[in-house]
Amino acid sequence: MAVFDTERPAVLDPGWGNRWPNQAKRLLKGARWPLAGTLAGFLALNVALPQPPVLVVPVDLFAAGFVLSMLRAADGKVDPGERRSVLVRGLRLMGEALPELARFTLEIFAFVVVVQVFLMGAAALFSSPGIASVSIRQILAHGWMRGGIGTSLLDVILLGTPGMIPAFYLSMHDGTRTWRAFATAFRAVVENPNALRVFVSALPVSIVIGMLYLAVGGGLVAGALAQILIGMAWMFLLLYGYVFSAEIFL
Numbered sequence: 001m002a003v004f005d006t007e008r009p010a011v012l013d014p015g016w017g018n019r020w021p022n023q024a025k026r027l028l029k030g031a032r033w034p035l036a037g038t039l040a041g042f043l044a045l046n047v048a049l050p051q052p053p054v055l056v057v058p059v060d061l062f063a064a065g066f067v068l069s070m071l072r073a074a075d076g077k078v079d080p081g082e083r084r085s086v087l088v089r090g091l092r093l094m095g096e097a098l099p100e101l102a103r104f105t106l107e108i109f110a111f112v113v114v115v116q117v118f119l120m121g122a123a124a125l126f127s128s129p130g131i132a133s134v135s136i137r138q139i140l141a142h143g144w145m146r147g148g149i150g151t152s153l154l155d156v157i158l159l160g161t162p163g164m165i166p167a168f169y170l171s172m173h174d175g176t177r178t179w180r181a182f183a184t185a186f187r188a189v190v191e192n193p194n195a196l197r198v199f200v201s202a203l204p205v206s207i208v209i210g211m212l213y214l215a216v217g218g219g220l221v222a223g224a225l226a227q228i229l230i231g232m233a234w235m236f237l238l239l240y241g242y243v244f245s246a247e248i249f250l
Helices: 016-030 032-048 053-074 086-126 129-133 136-140 144-160 164-174 178-191 193-200 202-215 220-248
Strands: none
Touching (some): 032 053, 032 086, 086 164, 086 178, 144 164, 144 202, 164 178
């Protein structure tokens, strides 16, 4: 069931750089507790149970779907007369979009599996046999905190892929098929490159944070700080990705 209708992507009106911070502040104020709880739980899950790259997809996308639903519930354009809490409205919106969320997640998951199998096969053919059995998680995860940071970085990389959040927005809330949603999202990215750079900037920032953590030799305090900063980058991607998508898909 589609939560709202979508047509072709629009070109952002001038002044979006001034509008977006105010819109983001309003959304954060309206959904601050559900978002804070989601972020805390998501980071705790990454630290307690670091996921291999292939499992990052379902965990990350379902958490992202929950966040987008909360932001949509906090948006005054949806059910302006609704008196129930943002959490209740967000859960209703997510429930309505659950089939689209599951389909999008399954298709991206299948694509990532195919890519990983291909890379492992290529490693087996062109390198020593042992390389094929080494996953990204095994490279990153030496210790539980470092494993959690590696998982959080993969989460940001997935959502920071150009067009990922707009495509997810379309698929989840308009019922657009996954690859058609990506084609439309890519068109939106091409037509609005300056605005895209604002929230995609979270990707290189997160990578730098992870590299600095490794450079200082790890540690509990440094690891906790790195997790929080990368988690904030993850939430920043979703927040500005929502604002971006809601404005270009009229």
